[in-house]
Amino acid sequence: MIVIFAEKPDMGSKIAAALDAIHLNQGVDITFSQLETNNTLQRKAVAQRSRDLYHKITYQNEECYVIWGVGHLCSLKQAAEYDPAYKNWSKIPVPFIPKGYEIKAEKSSLKLYLNAKDFFQRADLIINATDDDREGELIFHYVYQLSETKTPFKRVILDEQTEKGFQKAFLPQNLIDAKDVRNIAMAGCARANVDALYGWNLTKDFTLKFAPYKTVYPVGRVQTAALNILVEKEREILNFKPQDYFVLNGCFTTKQGESYDGTHESKKFDTKSEAWLIFQKVNGNKGSVASVVTKDSYKDVPLLYDLLTLQGDANSLYGFSASKTQQIVQSLYDKGYSSYPRTDSRYLNNGMEKSIEAALEMLGRVPKYAGLVSGATRKVGGSRFFDSGKVTSHYAIVPTGADILKGKGMSADEEKIFELIAYSIIRMVYDPAVISKTEICTSVCGENFYTKGQSVKSKGWLAVGKVVMKEKLIPYITKGEAVDGTYRIDVKQTKPPKRYTEKTMLVAMQNAGSRFIKDIQLKKVMKDLEVQGIGRSSSRASVIERIIQVGYVERTKGILKPTALGMHIIDILPVDDIKSVDMTAKMEAKLNGIAKGTYNFDQFMKEVEEQITIWSKQIQAINFLKPSTNTSVKTTKFTCPSCGKSLKEFKWGYGCDGYKDGCRFSISKNIGGRVLRPSEIEDLLKRGETKKLNGFYSTKTKKNYSAKLVLKQENGRYEVKFSFH
Structure with missing residues (x-):
């Protein structure tokens, strides 16, 4: 049987x-x-x-x-x-x-x-x-x-x-x-064991040590490193100080009345006086076209979709979360319309040409795609798309050839994702696009102004699907032509780094091995082990969802931003290795090695258990009143309501100076995902309560709420409680 x-x-x-x-x-x-x-x-x-x-x-x-x-x-x-x-x-x-x-x-x-x-x-x-x-x-x-x-x-x-x-x-x-396949199963066991060890030890130890008010502070092998990436970016933004700079622009008009803009070759000036000197020199003067350089370039047909690139395009075009896209493409696979979704390959195996031709033939019978399929004459083939050596466990995500007109049908969202997948193989039989790039140099009194633009000379594959070209149209102009000019000085400011979207965060997690690791030797090791950052293509979306779910990160219009609680977690987590991309990436490399048979399962577990033991003891050894980073301790004007001794301010909050005598009174600066202001701490300590505060966050309901904070004595111990009256 x-x-x-x-x-x-x-x-x-x-x-x-x-x-x-x-x-x-x-x-x-x-x-x-x-x-x-x-x-x-x-x-x-x-x-x-x-x-x-x-x-x-x-x-x-x-x-x-x-x-x-x-x-x-x-x-x-x-x-x-x-x-x-x-x-x-x-x-x-x-x-x-x-x-x-x-x-x-x-x-x-x-x-x-x-x-x-x-x-x-x-x-x-x-x-x-x-x-x-x-x-x-x-x-x-x-x-x-x-x-x-x-x-x-x-x-x-x-x-x-x-x-x-x-x-x-x-x-x-x-x-x-x-x-x-035994090694792959053992890699799965190793991953499960490690994640359990994190929960049994690090989440438990960290929560008991640092989390007041019976809140659980989850610590995860990948999620904590991912949170740290977002927090580091947020710190860059918060610490960014915008600076003014000045740009000298010219607007030039040809004899035919067509105009184009140009920017002075200096691009930007640190002071207005520098820009003003050149402005006075050129103001009121005509210009002459010093050079016109036009160059055609070929833009190749994009490679096929792996899960990451499909999640990225769906996020950019439709605002779909990575998790939602993964669920949709899984549903398309379950219905038989597309190939296996959890792949990190953008290539097909050699010999799959007939399968792609069958899929194109099917699409050619669908009115939506028929004109696009018949609009190309090239045959399917070529090493650009078919290369078994570049296929890992599964090949790229492509339509299977199952007739979508006779099948189970699709939801509106499934149609959007299937459309992207269908366009990807239709483009395979189109020519590269030809882009014409032009650069004009306009000279005014010996000062050069540059203008760049591009146009599509031959659409090729750009005729297929949702492709947006940001064209800057430039009039036809010849070298030596005289032009009228008007000039202006624009005041601009340097901009802070951009927060991550789900698309850019997925890429950051994939590229973490090369992007965030500073050690040159470790970069080389990661490259040799063919490990791309932290997590796997099939799990990264769920990691993002998890840190949102526990209240560490919020997602607003596709933008990921750590909450006050998320920032607080990274601030007070006393062991840097736990939040380190280096450590997480190395662990992922070893899991990958177990799956390939190049790393020993027992050796891996021994190493992890030893590391967890060290980390767990480091968390236990940190005195709750000792700052977790090199931050100075400040003496405050407040006194402890429990023993009357002075309170000291740390990075994480306020603690009693009498802790050596057994007093354990403390107040975290972060309560319920909200960072308290100094004035609110003062109200709490002097008056025993705050006014009603907005901005608390419930990890259970996933909603914000308002409440008072009240200082209450229970069983001889002062604690901060919520009051909703």
């Missing part, structure tokens, strides 16, 4: 229908095309699979059962499941590193786990049909391990959810041996 394990029920039904058919108990068989188009039969298939938890088919002339999970059926145990006393975080050892990383079946999907365990133990061969990445391998590995299965298994690679795509993938010669 053969068992095929799919990641989700829908995938299980598609596999069964593609390899054979879904056999209903009433004697009706559902084919793949019927499963895709017949709503009545779809409902019957769903009803039967929900009852049976399997599809029985014939595969390679053998009895076969297709079963499924719902994502993760198993997970690592929580700390409290090792010892009930650990429900109280203060009871968890420092550090907490279990002898073995134990896994459990999720209660919410226990029925499916037990079903999988039963089939696994009775099977002669298991085929793993989860997504073939770290997470997919981990999903299968946990079920296989917890069920103590000994049955041999193979792995199937699914790039296309079409009938032909499934049939080709499941050919015996295309299945991958278990030993060839």
Whole structure:
């Protein structure tokens, strides 16, 4: 008996229908095309699979059962499941590193786990049909391990959810041996273990040490480094001091009455007096065209989409978050319209030319695309797009050729994303665009003014899709031509750095290895290990969503900005390595090495456990009243309401000078995601309460709220409480 394990029920039904058919108990068989188009039969298939938890088919002339999970059926145990006393975080050892990383079946999907365990133990061969990445391998590995299965298994690679795509993938010669994917599964285990260690230790230690008011301060392997990138950018913006500068511009008019602007060759002057000297020299004088240089350049057809570039374009064009785009393209893949989405390759395998031609033929029958497809004569091919050596686990995101006119249909957002993917392959058969770039030098009394512009000489692939060219039109003009001129001095200011959008943040995370790491040797190591920054293409969007969800970052009109709480977290986190891009990128490099078989799993875990132990002890060793950075301690005019001694001001807030005698009174400058002003601290300490304050943020409701802060004594201890009266 053969068992095929799919990641989700829908995938299980598609596999069964593609390899054979879904056999209903009433004697009706559902084919793949019927499963895709017949709503009545779809409902019957769903009803039967929900009852049976399997599809029985014939595969390679053998009895076969297709079963499924719902994502993760198993997970690592929580700390409290090792010892009930650990429900109280203060009871968890420092550090907490279990002898073995134990896994459990999720209660919410226990029925499916037990079903999988039963089939696994009775099977002669298991085929793993989860997504073939770290997470997919981990999903299968946990079920296989917890069920103590000994049955041999193979792995199937699914790039296309079409009938032909499934049939080709499941050919015996295309299945991958278990030993060839073990390293990827171990990389998934390593990642899960590390993330658990961060939670059991760093989140717990940091929260207990620094978080008042029962707030959890999550610390994550990738999310803290990503937050640090945003905070560093915000610091640059906050510390930026704009400076005035002066630009001398000329507006020139030809004999034909056409005009163009030019900027003095100095570009900018630090003082107005410098600009004024030249202004007086040229003012009222005509100019002469000293030179006209025109150069044609070719703009190649863009490479195909990987997940990052698709997320970037969707964000720029439609304002879609990275997470939303990933969900949409996953849905298109599930419906069979596009290839596997979680890819970091922009190339296709050699020999895929016919697949692309079939997809173009399908698009040519769709009115929206027909004119564009027929508007080109070039054939599909060439090493620019087809290069197996540049394909990693999966090739670029492209349409599969499944007929979108006969399929399940698309939502409005799905149509937008599919349109981008369709345009990307239509452009493949177009010529490069020809851009004409022109530079004019206009001389006035020996002073040169420069004008640059461009125009599209031949559209080529620019005729396809949503392409915006920012053209600066320049009139036709010849060398030596006299022109009239008027001149002005413009006052401008230097601008602060721009905040990250989701598009630029994804790029920053991908390029973190080369962009934020200063150590030259480490840069070289990262390049050699083929690691692109922090996180993976499939996980970066969820990292951004996570730091927004916990209130560390806010997203406004596509712009990412750390909240006061996010800034506060980075400020008070006492161990720089935890928020370091260097450390995170090195860890990602080693995980990548485990997946490729070039780094040892046991060695990696030993290193991480030792590092977590050091970090955890460093957090414990920091005195709450000791500044976490080289910031001077200030004496204040305030006294402690608990013991009467003076309060001192630190970067994180205010603490009692009597801490050596056991007084633990303190007030954080950041409460509820809001940084308190000095006057508000004074009200709280002198009057016992503040006025009603706006701008607090709830990580549960994801909304802002208003409240008073009140100083209350409970059980002999003063604490700051919220009051909503």
